[in-house]
Amino acid sequence: MSTTEQAPRKAPDTGRRPGELGLVEMLRWAWRQLTSMRTALVLLLLLALAAVPGSIVPQEGVDSLKTSSWKDAHPQLTPIYEKLGLFDVYSSPWFAAVYLLLMVSLVGCILPRTRVYWRALRAQPPRAPRNLLRLPDHATYTTDEEPEAVLARAREVLRGKRYRLRAADDGDAGDAVSSERGYLREAGNLLFHLSIIVVLVGFAMGSLFGYKGGVITVVGQGFSNIGNQYDEFKPGTLFDESQMEPFSFDITKFDVDWIMDGPRAGMAQKFVSHLEYVEEPGAKPKSYDLRVNHPLAIGDTEIFLIGHGYAPVITVRDGNGDVTYSGPTVFLPEDQTFRSFGVVKAGDAQPEGIGLQGLLFPSFYMTPDGDPATLVGDDLNPLISFNVWKGDPNPSGAPQSVYMLDTGSMEQLKRADGVPYRLDLQPGETARLPDGLGSVTFERMATWNKLQISQTPGKELALAGVVLALLGLLGSLFIRPRRVWVRARRGDGGTLVEVAALDRSGGGDTETLVADLVAELRRTPGDDPGTGDDSDAGPDSGPDSGPDSAGSAREKDA
Amino acid sequence: MTDSAWETLSEQAVAAASAVYFLALLCHLVEWAARLGSTRKAATKELAGAGGPATVEAADGDAPAEVSEKAARRMEFCGRLGLLLTILAAACHLVGLVGRGMAADPNRVPWGNMYEFTLSGTFVMVLAYLVLYKRFRLAWMAPLVLVVVLTCLMVAVIWLWDPVAPLTEALNSYWLVIHVVSAVIATGAFTLGGILSVVYLAKLRKPDATTGWRVHVPTLEALDRISYRIHAFAFPVWTFAVLITGPIWAHEAWSSYWNWDPKEVWAFITWVVYAGYLHARATAGWKGRNAAWIALVGLVTLWYSFIGVNFFNSNTQHGYASGAPAPVVERVAVSPVDR
Numbered sequence: 021m022s023t024t025e026q027a028p029r030k031a032p033d034t035g036r037r038p039g040e041l042g043l044v045e046m047l048r049w050a051w052r053q054l055t056s057m058r059t060a061l062v063l064l065l066l067l068a069l070a071a072v073p074g075s076i077v078p079q080e081g082v083d084s085l086k087t088s089s090w091k092d093a094h095p096q097l098t099p100i101y102e103k104l105g106l107f108d109v110y111s112s113p114w115f116a117a118v119y120l121l122l123m124v125s126l127v128g129c130i131l132p133r134t135r136v137y138w139r140a141l142r143a144q145p146p147r148a149p150r151n152l153l154r155l156p157d158h159a160t161y162t163t164d165e166e167p168e169a170v171l172a173r174a175r176e177v178l179r180g181k182r183y184r185l186r187a188a189d190d191g192d193a194g195d196a197v198s199s200e201r202g203y204l205r206e207a208g209n210l211l212f213h214l215s216i217i218v219v220l221v222g223f224a225m226g227s228l229f230g231y232k233g234g235v236i237t238v239v240g241q242g243f244s245n246i247g248n249q250y251d252e253f254k255p256g257t258l259f260d261e262s263q264m265e266p267f268s269f270d271i272t273k274f275d276v277d278w279i280m281d282g283p284r285a286g287m288a289q290k291f292v293s294h295l296e297y298v299e300e301p302g303a304k305p306k307s308y309d310l311r312v313n314h315p316l317a318i319g320d321t322e323i324f325l326i327g328h329g330y331a332p333v334i335t336v337r338d339g340n341g342d343v344t345y346s347g348p349t350v351f352l353p354e355d356q357t358f359r360s361f362g363v364v365k366a367g368d369a370q371p372e373g374i375g376l377q378g379l380l381f382p383s384f385y386m387t388p389d390g391d392p393a394t395l396v397g398d399d400l401n402p403l404i405s406f407n408v409w410k411g412d413p414n415p416s417g418a419p420q421s422v423y424m425l426d427t428g429s430m431e432q433l434k435r436a437d438g439v440p441y442r443l444d445l446q447p448g449e450t451a452r453l454p455d456g457l458g459s460v461t462f463e464r465m466a467t468w469n470k471l472q473i474s475q476t477p478g479k480e481l482a483l484a485g486v487v488l489a490l491l492g493l494l495g496s497l498f499i500r501p502r503r504v505w506v507r508a509r510r511g512d513g514g515t516l517v518e519v520a521a522l523d524r525s526g527g528g529d530t531e532t533l534v535a536d537l538v539a540e541l542r543r544t545p546g547d548d549p550g551t552g553d554d555s556d557a558g559p560d561s562g563p564d565s566g567p568d569s570a571g572s573a574r575e576k577d578a
Numbered sequence: 579m580t581d582s583a584w585e586t587l588s589e590q591a592v593a594a595a596s597a598v599y600f601l602a603l604l605c606h607l608v609e610w611a612a613r614l615g616s617t618r619k620a621a622t623k624e625l626a627g628a629g630g631p632a633t634v635e636a637a638d639g640d641a642p643a644e645v646s647e648k649a650a651r652r653m654e655f656c657g658r659l660g661l662l663l664t665i666l667a668a669a670c671h672l673v674g675l676v677g678r679g680m681a682a683d684p685n686r687v688p689w690g691n692m693y694e695f696t697l698s699g700t701f702v703m704v705l706a707y708l709v710l711y712k713r714f715r716l717a718w719m720a721p722l723v724l725v726v727v728l729t730c731l732m733v734a735v736i737w738l739w740d741p742v743a744p745l746t747e748a749l750n751s752y753w754l755v756i757h758v759v760s761a762v763i764a765t766g767a768f769t770l771g772g773i774l775s776v777v778y779l780a781k782l783r784k785p786d787a788t789t790g791w792r793v794h795v796p797t798l799e800a801l802d803r804i805s806y807r808i809h810a811f812a813f814p815v816w817t818f819a820v821l822i823t824g825p826i827w828a829h830e831a832w833s834s835y836w837n838w839d840p841k842e843v844w845a846f847i848t849w850v851v852y853a854g855y856l857h858a859r860a861t862a863g864w865k866g867r868n869a870a871w872i873a874l875v876g877l878v879t880l881w882y883s884f885i886g887v888n889f890f891n892s893n894t895q896h897g898y899a900s901g902a903p904a905p906v907v908e909r910v911a912v913s914p915v916d917r
Contacts, residue, residue: 057857057860057861058861058863058864060857061854061857061858061861061864064850064851064853064854064857065850065851065854065872067850068847068850068851068854068879071843071846071847071850072843072847074838074843075840075843075844075887079838081838082837082838082839110838223836226835232833232834279744282741282743282744283740283741283742283743284743284744284746287744287746288747289744289747289750290747291747312747312748312750312831313747313748313750313751313753313827313830313831314830315830315833322833324831324832324833326832326833472832472833474833474834476829476834476835479829479835482825482835483822483825483826486817486821486822486825487822489817489821490814490817490818490821490822493813493814493817494814497810497813497814497856498810
């Protein structure tokens with residue numbers, strides 16, 4: 021751009037080729053380029069573009085299960101995508117590069133503009149241009165009044181409209197009034213851009229100092245807020261475990277409504293988790309009805325009800341009759357009928373380890389081909405249908421998922437005809453396993469709640485920032501920065517008055533503004549508005565508005 | 579009235595509204611035909627007058643004047659009738675919306691799924707057009723507005739229709755009213771502004787045309803200005819919907835105010851693109867044509883974030899529109915290890 025003019029002209033003195041830039045000049049040039057509006061615009065569009073892949077490629081931080089299954093399905097693309105950070109777009113270096121550059125550009129734009137604005141705020145409205153008729157929107161008229169009277173009234177009228185006036189003795193040669201309003205527009209603009217930085221700071225605080233954890237708790241059981249009680253725990257980079265509040269709670273009861281008819285039949289509704297909680301050990305217990313959209317806040321921590329499901333209580337006895345597994349077993353819903361999948365691992369059973377893999381049908385019926393299915397998610401008539409394996413469910417002893425049975429070193433029990441052995445149990449029923457392995461009892465149904473527990477520091481800051489940004493935005497879009505000038509001079513046929521206005525935002529209402537102002541100026545206090553002189557009040561209609569000025573005004577419109 | 583009666587009423591009202599919108603469209607097309615016809619005649623007359631002897635022109639003078647007077651009368655009549663029909667159709671449209679809300683049990687705002695959202699969005703668009711009709715002299719864009727509205731209604735009825743159903747638990751919040759109504763208003767306004775940008779770009783191809791439809795639309799400057807004003811209205815509303823109420827609601831329902839959910843991502847992209855549009859209008863070299871193109875890119879991302887995300891990004895939490903709600907526990911499957 022024009023900055024290439026910065027290249028030194030005295031090339032021989034410095035030993036540089038013409039057009040070559042020194043380091044400082046180079047930096048200044050780079051800074052100018054970066055903070056130019058054009059660059060900001062390109063960066064904005066680049067930011068939009070950079071955000072796209074994150075909505076197409078599954079994201080680690082959003083849905084890690086989906087991400088891992090995508091990775092399994094695309095073995096060739098995965099390493100490339102991983103290098104590009106496509107599974108974690110929004111914390112990838114290149115995404116950060118775009119928004120950081122944008123922020124630098126923004127700051128580099130705001131700072132000088134604030135300085136300019138600060139100066140403009142204290143400056144007087146600019147002097148009236150010599151030829152007001154050159155401005156696109158102007159009007160003239162002649163009157164019998166003295167110029168001083170016209171100008172005095174112009175001052176009064178403009179002040180009434182909250183215009184800032186240029187001091188009478190400063191510049192204007194005594195024959196004009198200069199005024200300006202709408203200073204807050206630029207303030208709004210600056211506020212908007214500053215607020216974006218505030219929002220980013222708030223957002224960064226949340227991801228640095230906050231944490232997010234999830235836990236599945238069986239109704240009737242409790243939870244203490246300690247790291248190892250969580251099923252999943254995602255701390256921020258600078259999160260300190262001492263931030264965790266020492267509360268604990270019990271889920272005493274869980275209510276759910278099932279819609280039994282209509283288009284959403286089978287949908288669970290209005291679920292409420294009744295909590296008894298203490299904010300710290302020894303504190304007075306309180307109760308809270310936890311619902312979706314109604315989180316419980318304890319100190320800085322918030323608890324959300326995210327989901328629910330069934331945890332049938334299952335007991336496994338081994339070949340010796342010893343209980344080797346007993347308790348509520350979390351089954352994960354597979355669809356909205358709450359047909360759920362779960363496993364039981366009784367690795368210590370004698371003589372052989374037992375593994376169960378089952379489907380839970382909350383309201384089962386038998387299909388004609390002998391397989392169970394469920395009508396609704398309500399547990400009106402539960403049935404679990406198990407397949408059975410024998411052997412060691414975890415030969416390596418490494419941590420493994422409680423929701424999956426690793427059958428790698430196990431043997432599935434089969435009937436004589438080779439069909440897998442199936443065990444259908446209803447609450448209260450016990451079935452003896454073949455081969456003297458032991459027995460399985462489905463004691464009763466229980467439910468679980470999935471709770472999300474998190475701290476989000478900086479969320480108020482981010483909210484304040486975005487609200488301020490909106491206010492600033494409204495100011496910068498709807499406040500009209502306007503300059504109005506009125507000049508009155510003695511002419512041949514009386515006093516010639518010129519009125520002109522300029523809307524610096526490029527808005528188009530100045531024509532009516534000028535017309536209204538002229539109408540107001542001509543309404544002399546003691547005078548009848550209908551009579552007086554011969555010229556019309558409309559813009560461009562005065563006798564002295566020369567053909568060229570009227571023409572130029574029209575040309576602008578065309 | 580029973581719920582199913584309300585639902586039937588709503589569907590009939592939407593059908594009636596579509597039919598009346600179509601009649602209004604026909605009226606405006608007749609109006610436009612008359613308008614284009616009159617200029618063509620005027621142009622040929624001018625040519626004849628310039629070339630031929632003065633006497634011929636004088637003899638012919640009366641007939642075209644009569645024709646153009648007739649055309650003018652027809653134009654005015656059809657224009658008025660079209661406007662009247664549009665108002666009538668909008669009233670039916672409103673009945674359709676209210677019926678939809680009354681048909682639900684419990685009664686609720688009529689924007690619980692995509693069908694209802696489209697119904698509301700197009701209504702806002704028509705309403706904005708009618709409200710601004712006088713102020714911005716929008717009579718000329720009647721056929722365009724009606725074509726877009728009819729297309730959207732058709733898409734809504736054919737592909738997006740869903741029976742009236744109670745809301746899923748996460749949607750059951752007063753934020754549904756605030757968040758979605760602002761998104762609906764912004765969508766309607768952005769679409770209206772986008773139509774203006776299209777016309778601007780089309781006129782820009784032949785800015786000095788003396789015949790054809792280009793003569794009868796506002797000047798490039800006026801088109802740009804009206805389009806900007808509508809966008810400038812919609813942008814803060816969109817900001818409110820996407821960056822204020824959306825995160826507040828997301829925080830209450832899903833525990834985290836920004837999840838990079840595809841819907842959020844696309845709403846954000848839309849926001850950034852429209853921010854780009856506002857900047858472009860103030861940047862030398864980007865004013866006018868480029869700014870209008872950016873506005874159109876914004877419109878595409880807007881409609882993608884509304885419809886596309888639900889069809890192409892299956893992993894959105896905003897999947898309420900796809901009929902059966904996904905079980906809320908899906909995220910649970912992030913398997914914890916043996917404790």
